[in-house]
Amino acid sequence: VFLHNRLIGIYGRCGSVSDACAVFDAIRRKDCYSWHAMITAYARSGNPEAARRVFDQMPVWDVVSWNSILGAFVRAGFLAEAERIFDSMPERNLVSWNSIAAAHAQQGNWLDSKRIFDSMPGRDLVSWNTMIDCYTQNSQLANANMEFDLMPERNLVSWNAILSAYTRDGQVDIAEAIFKEMPQHDLISWTVLLVCFSQNNKLTEAKKVFETMPERDLIAWNALLSANALSGHLEKTSVLFNSMNEKDVVSWTIMVTMFAQNFSLEEALIIFNQMPMRNLVSWTSLISAYAVKGYLSEAKNLFNQLPQKDLVAWNTMLNAYYVNGLMHELKQFFDQIPGKNLISWNAALSAFAAIGHVYQAKKLFETMPERD
């Protein structure tokens, strides 16, 4: 059982749910570790409903079982359901509280995260680190920084989190200073620094980080690829891409996106058609490629065929109407978007503003649930 449970965990982590499931089914005497590992495997694959089916079949539940199913819904971004689970838990520990705090931040409610953080029965290092990340995700650098200063102790995760905060805010010099000041570096620290340079148009420095870092994994390679793609050197980026001996769906999507953003629909399609695996992000990237080249109906067809849609996909399609000048359809589409976020509102608002429909723009501005 011990070995089987480990296997479920390994398969879950590398995204092979079906393999995890096969191992799980083969265990005759399942213990709670088996059940929890299987729930988490489904959670990691983005399938909280499957996770719930496993949860429902368990003979007994403990706090880890509840945390596992809570985590499945948090990870999938289903805040309402996560809250329902949290409220109905017979017992909670710090893990439960940390999860629900992170869930609110994911949906943009960083004030709720802070409220939870302040009212939770205790705090551990993970709580503090979570709080820094809640602020970072919501572009609240000053608050992230304050929390970092206030925390009673820090580990490498805390340092990486604050490094990310400054990176996101575009404060390259401070990020560099933090990198030098931090007590240790791991692969994550190095990659964040690379991304920091990459996202602030410093390709040379980004490359230098890549060469300097003591070890490189696929994420680091993808970050370097992305740095090249962002700089607009299509040819050089393609050479790098072809030289990579390991590629995942992210690597492929970086290429599709690069061609899309440089209006090379044909090349984006060539890459897309060669992709060995695709996900929602790759499809959305292709929709964008069609849209910016004026192929709205193709974009719309792809969108309608998506097996599942997230908010980014909806917003991409919204923008497709805008760049093709179809304001009437845009308005209708906007009204259909479930759970609009600030990006949806800003996109619609700026669309009307850009074409001089001041009245419509003003009306949207006044109706917006939040503004930045």
Place this chain on the structure above:
RNA sequence: UCCUCUGUAGCUUU
């Protein structure tokens, strides 16, 4: 051997 924190790809800011 199970649950929560940090790194890479897609959407808005004319």
